[in-house]
Amino acid sequence: MIDRLPYEPPEFHPGWVWLVGAGPGDPGLLTLLAWHALRSADVVVHDALVGTDILSLVRDDAELEYAGKRGGKPSPRQPDITARLIELAKQGKRVLRLKGGDPFVFGRGGEEAAALVQAGVPFRVVPGVTSGIAGPAYAGIPVTTRGTNHAVTLVTGSDAGGDVPDGLDWDALAKGSPVLIVYMALRHMKALSDRLLASGRAPDEGVAVISDATLPSQRVLITRLDVCAEETEIAAMKAPAIVCVGPVVALRRSLDWFGATP
Numbered sequence: 013m014i015d016r017l018p019y020e021p022p023e024f025h026p027g028w029v030w031l032v033g034a035g036p037g038d039p040g041l042l043t044l045l046a047w048h049a050l051r052s053a054d055v056v057v058h059d060a061l062v063g064t065d066i067l068s069l070v071r072d073d074a075e076l077e078y079a080g081k082r083g084g085k086p087s088p089r090q091p092d093i094t095a096r097l098i099e100l101a102k103q104g105k106r107v108l109r110l111k112g113g114d115p116f117v118f119g120r121g122g123e124e125a126a127a128l129v130q131a132g133v134p135f136r137v138v139p140g141v142t143s144g145i146a147g148p149a150y151a152g153i154p155v156t157t158r159g160t161n162h163a164v165t166l167v168t169g170s171d172a173g174g175d176v177p178d179g180l181d182w183d184a185l186a187k188g189s190p191v192l193i194v195y196m197a198l199r200h201m202k203a204l205s206d207r208l209l210a211s212g213r214a215p216d217e218g219v220a221v222i223s224d225a226t227l228p229s230q231r232v233l234i235t236r237l238d239v240c241a242e243e244t245e246i247a248a249m250k251a252p253a254i255v256c257v258g259p260v261v262a263l264r265r266s267l268d269w270f271g272a273t274p
């Protein structure tokens with residue numbers, strides 16, 4: 013266990029909120045700042061996606077509050093969560109708002125920061141390792157290589173109402189981005205693959221579905237665009253999962269390292 017950080021971190025002042033990314037699950041992917049925040053906070057308001065391994069790192073006398081969000085399940089409303097953060101900060105607590113992955117990548121961290129600004133509550137943002145990049149990496153899939161793609165797009169498979177986002181120009185995405193990393197896509201695989209196929213992506217294009225990425229329970233399904241919805245169902249892939257579409261998926265064949273033994 014680290015007892016001293018290898019640098020002097022900024023002080024976590026009482027009355028401040030730190031919006032911190034916990035990374036995708038493997039506690040080894042926490043940043044030093046996230047670790048420092050976990051060891052300093054009086055109260056930790058966390059999401060469903062933050063696992064017990066990471067939550068067990070908080071100070072013994074710190075309070076843990078669950079403010080989870082999970083597609084389809086009842087969860088506290090966003091305004092209630094931000095109101096609670098403001099209330100705790102105004103009580104003079106060091107408030108750690110802990111989110112899976114990176115707080116500003118499909119994590120509503122931007123909305124929470126805006127609410128803190130409006131309430132006059134000082135805050136800091138601690139970026140985290142996002143699941144859309146770390147998940148493929150733990151599956152042996154680099155999200156870019158010089159030989160395959162010069163662009164990658166992070167996209168959400170669900171909008172606020174839980175449907176495939178209609179406001180997105182799927183045609184432009186399909187044509188313009190050789191690699192797509194889709195968050196929150198599991199329930200919409202059919203709609204997603206149909207849209208990409210209709211926009212000209214090849215039926216045999218590689219698709220990886222990575223669930224519980226970076227955790228010991230990680231599972232990876234390698235499939236093709238035309239059959240990915242059925243195969244995802246047959247394989248009973250579970251949320252949270254990242255879906256990666258594009259030529260980089262084939263690189264897993266030679267780069268899969270997770271679970272290799274020395």
Ligand code: SAH
Pocket residue numbers: 036037061111112113114115116117118119141142143144147194195196197222223224225226227251252253254255
């Ligand atoms: N802020 C987070 C994303 C929050 S949206 C981040 O940067 O990673 C929630 C979605 O993130 C999930 O539906 C899933 O698509 C993805 N996700 C988060 N953790 C994951 C994990 N360990 N494995 C696979 N997908 C994950």
